[in-house]
Amino acid sequence: MRILLVEDEEKVSRFIVRGLEAERFAVDAVADGTTGLDFASAYDYDLIILDILLPGITGTEVLRGLRRVNANVPVLMLTARDALADKVENFEAGADDYLTKPFAFAELLVRVKALLRRGAVNRANVLRVADLELDRLSQTVKRSGQKIELTSKEYALLEYLMANAGRVLSRTMIVEHVWDQSFDGATNIVDVYVRHLRNKVDETHEKKLIRTVRGVGYAVSVEAEGV
Numbered sequence: 749m750r751i752l753l754v755e756d757e758e759k760v761s762r763f764i765v766r767g768l769e770a771e772r773f774a775v776d777a778v779a780d781g782t783t784g785l786d787f788a789s790a791y792d793y794d795l796i797i798l799d800i801l802l803p804g805i806t807g808t809e810v811l812r813g814l815r816r817v818n819a820n821v822p823v824l825m826l827t828a829r830d831a832l833a834d835k836v837e838n839f840e841a842g843a844d845d846y847l848t849k850p851f852a853f854a855e856l857l858v859r860v861k862a863l864l865r866r867g868a869v870n871r872a873n874v875l876r877v878a879d880l881e882l883d884r885l886s887q888t889v890k891r892s893g894q895k896i897e898l899t900s901k902e903y904a905l906l907e908y909l910m911a912n913a914g915r916v917l918s919r920t921m922i923v924e925h926v927w928d929q930s931f932d933g934a935t936n937i938v939d940v941y942v943r944h945l946r947n948k949v950d951e952t953h954e955k956k957l958i959r960t961v962r963g964v965g966y967a968v969s970v971e972a973e974g975v
């Protein structure tokens with residue numbers, strides 16, 4: 749796992765790098781926003797740790813610039829300030845988590861691991877697979893330009909499948925993401941909803957996009973290979 753750290757305070761930077769390297773992460777550390785943005789654009793990181801108060805361009809500006817070129821990499825923001833307005837601004841700019849200085853390394857590590865487990869999130873406003881299009885802002889779904897009416901659960905299921913297009917998702921993963929933690933019904937609820945979705949999304953089209961992977965789960969993909 750490769751991590752980029754953008755932090756101008758040398759002491760804090762060394763403390764984080766040492767800790768993460770001891771946990772066997774590969775860490776690139778840079779000390780200003782412009783270099784941070786260059787590195788983040790040039791290399792494929794699994795996670796970026798970004799200080800907000802930096803010389804030159806601020807962490808928030810780095811984050812905005814980064815989200816234009818890489819919408820998906822998880823970003824953990826660091827700051828000495830604990831103002832709610834900053835948090836809101838940074839979450840809106842695409843931060844995934846937030847840590848206020850000073851912090852214990854164990855606290856940072858917990859958050860880093862949680863973000864890495866969750867992985868990259870597809871944040872695009874419009875998800876497309878072949879001629880199927882899902883618009884997250886208007887919450888509308890179209891196939892070949894024709895609007896498809898979905899219930900809110902059908903929509904949530906399709907969004908999860910399309911955000912992970914090409915990946916096979918198990919019934920358990922689907923239940924955990926689409927239904928809430930308190931849902932303790934059988935995972936065959938997923939089969940029922942997939943059937944509803946197929947009727948609406950694939951039924952009248954020659955090219956089927958919702959695939960069943962026997963013994964594993966479901967995927968949305970253009971080609972059957974690899975899924």
Ligand code: CA
Pocket residue numbers: 755756757799800801802
């Ligand atoms: Ca700083």
